[in-house]
Amino acid sequence: MTKVTFYRGLREIGGTVVAVETEKAVCLFDFGFSVTERADSKVSLREGHIPQDYVRAGMLPPLDGIYDESCASELGLRPYRRGGKEYFFIISHMHIDHMGGLDMLSPHIPVYMSSDSLRLYRRLASQGELTYREHRNCIGVGYGQCFSVGDISIKAVQIDHDCIGACGYLIDTPEGSICYTGDYRFHGYHPEITEAFAETCRGADMLITEGVTVSSADVDMLACERPEVMRTERDLLSETEAIMRSSRGLVVINPYNRNVERVHELIDKAASCGRRLVLDAAQADYVKSFYPDDTVYVYAETIHGRSLPGGAGIVDRSMLLESPESYVLQLDYGDQYELFDLQGAVSAYIHMDGAPLGDYDPSFAKMKLQLAELDIPYHYLSLGGHAYPYFLRHMIDVISPRILVPLHSKRPEQVNSEHIAERILPYEGQTIEL
Ligand SMILES: [Zn+2]
Ligand SMILES: [Zn+2]
Helix, strand or coil, X not given: CCEEEEEECCCCCCCCEEEEECCCXXXXXXXXXXXXXXXXXXXXXXXXXXXXXXXXXXXXXXXXXXXXXXXXXXXXXXXXXXXXXXXXXXXXXXXXXXXXXXXXXXXXXXXXXXXXHHHHHHHHHHCCCCCCCCCCCEEEECCCCEEEECCEEEEEEECCCCCCCCEEEEEEEXXXXXXXXXXXXXXXXXXXXXXXXXXHHCCCCEEEEECHHHCCCCCCHHHCCCCCCCCCHHHHHHHHHHHHHHCCCEEEEEECCCCHHHHHHHXXXXXXXXXXXXXXXXXXXXXXXXXXXXXXXXXXXXXXXXXXXXXXXXXXXXXXHHCHHHEEEECCHHHHHHHHHHHHHEEEEXXXXXXXXXXXXXXXXXXXXXXXXXXXXXXXXXXXXXXXXHHHHHXXXXXXXXXXXXXXXXXXXXXXXXXXXXXXXXXXXXXXXX
């Protein structure tokens, strides 16, 4: 008998945790942090109790078979052990709400992800961007490749999202197949990849899909028409180009550093405008590890003891001040005070999905106040990584599953299609037999 249990992330955007259990194995996905009202980053986690504090604070689920001895025994759970049912994770992509909890797992539990995600994960670890510790037992899988654990076999299927390395999974069990999309969109550089995902997963028995874009406004998904015009990554690139061309001084950008492809494209776009894109040390590392042929420049003031990719050119503050019209500077919010010394040279600040992401983060208002104080024009050029509602339905229509389970949405009941036999909106902890 195959059982699918929905633990977390069902009516929120974050912390999706689902388990597929067969006679011989338990496959879990994903493992990011939940959004919880009572957790507070201002309260310190206790040395020696970090994973269990995350569970007790409500950010990770209390599950058997996945934590190490000391964490599990404190929580009254069964620890991860080899032998018996084989527990393992599959991770869709490297956004914190999908992978932030990896550090807290038993170091021995196998965690599968795309080879590209693994490459990024290792670089995040080396740049000090993980929460606690690097998970050692990660296994990279090529797109389109299959692997088996016990009586479950899994295919990693590439999907397009605003994070390099994203994939979904087709999970084959003795009782049927389950498709998990992770996060996806049809308006990135590679809509054909997302389209191919749908084709590969056509006919899955159960489809577990995200539904981020129907989280706020009322949407009648069955009535959605294909949008005639829709903003894409290429549009965002052109909008950025227009600002680069019309600005007389330095242009500062704040993208999300895990969207490596966007930064790679911006390097070329800046060059075509007669500017060099100067990256912080971590961003330069990520770009160079995926695009080794790119010429990267690192801003000296952001190195902070971090490792630099080989062959990187170094640009320092005096060079920006001397010839601001020749550069674009990628600046992480954590380095924002660098603007105190660049103030007179900056003509534009383009906020393109780097933190702080929005009003829910108190830093968002602070960032804008600081820019206003410095008299730096602020441009908000954001483009999400989630499929517009019509395309959520399109994904479901193509796959035409027997059972649809929408989650990773504040209003999953708005996700619908006429090409399904049944839709389930599970409650936390609900188990469905396949
Ligand atoms: Zn994501
Ligand atoms: Zn997500």
